[in-house]
Amino acid sequence: MGQAAVDDGALVLFSGGQDSTTCLAWALDRFPRVETLGFDYGQRHRVELACRGRLREGIVRIEPSWRRRLGPDHTLNLDALGTVSETALTRDAEIGYAAGGLPNTFVPGRNIVFLTFAATLAYRRGLRHIVGGMCETDYSGYPDCRDDTIKALQVALNLGMERRFVLETPLMWIDKARTWQLAAELGGRPLVDLIIEDSHTCYLGERGSRHAWGYGCGTCPACDLRAKGYARFAAEAVG
Template identity: 65%
Template sequence: MHTTALVLFSGGQDSTTCLAHALARYERVETLGFDYGQRHRVELEARTQVLARLRERFPGWGRRLGEDHLLQLDVLAQIGGSSLTEDIAFAMQANGLPNTFVPGRNLLFLTLAGALAYRRGLQVIVTGVCETDYSGYPDCRDDTMKAMQLALSLGLDQRLVIETPLMWIDKAQTWQLAETLGGRALVDLIVEDTHTCYEGDRSHRHDWGWGCGRCPACELRAQGWKGYVEAGGEAGSGASSTA
């Protein structure tokens, strides 16, 4: 039975929901973030804020929340060509993928997460990739995750599990999952403290949180919030968490 986990934690909506999911399941949970030269560097500040808020508002989870790790990975910015690492407009590429795709990003993230999990004695790697509401990134697909799990387990000679709680749910269901895990308190924390916007905009406040409201990440988050509220989620999420 698995008791420890490492969560790939960016400070955004999805990774915060995955962190809550892990804290509800495992006895010891550590977090891992990456500074890869991203334009939306405000997410690095959001990570610290969200972790502090989780410890403060969910003391039961706080006792399970262990060390946070931040690794430098600016080689992705050196490779370039992505609107997440360069000051270029968001657009579709000739191959049908948006130029927000950073080639190899999740593959590198998971490889380094595997190495860290090995050193820290952690059994499960949790990541917020999703094949339902996503931009078509090939390194977010379920097949990719299964292949990485096999490669890491073989390459490290140690069984590692890659867990993807959001793989088959859409953004509205991700909001609902957060409510199920932590009640209105967690939903409010995600709205107020997490960061998803690719532009790094923290000056415009919407019902679903902070962001420019125009980039692909904001559009997905806003659409998910709309579906969540229409399904009665936010209005009925007043129950407090017992975490």
């Protein structure tokens, strides 16, 4: 397929987690055409990929206009990223900290690779906006989640592809409690419940234990952030 004409549509990096589901709702609320993109890179928690279909099916039942706006889903196999990565997200290893102080769940280059492939697909599909859940407020210190990284990459992609992509990061400056609140503002309690029941965040890929905030081991860094954020969101909602 050749190059498509550019419109004001969006491509959402959609992993099947809390953040990307919130970003999907954010995009559906704003853009006339929205497509989704997931990556299989041999991640330890690849159960998240199985959640994507249920989330897409559930989200269009929340708001009628979202059903009209939601377009195709795409999945790209990036096995090479997992092959070159010696991390706790791509190997059966205990989660901790690596040399230099970064968590060993950091997959070097992951977001740079993801956004580059996303831009390549958006180029073909004629989509201007690329939406990702990167955040440097509640995060683990990953350098490729920083706003400066995203802005620099946007410049590089636009220069290299002769386009005017806009890399959208609606969660960049908000914490996990505010991310839950944003979901509530976009889709009410039905969207919050959909995220609780059908999204996946746990780094260990556990879906056995159901907590107030959803499924997961309850102890890994991803579960810890999600649980604490939900507790603050729920307390503020009651208050």
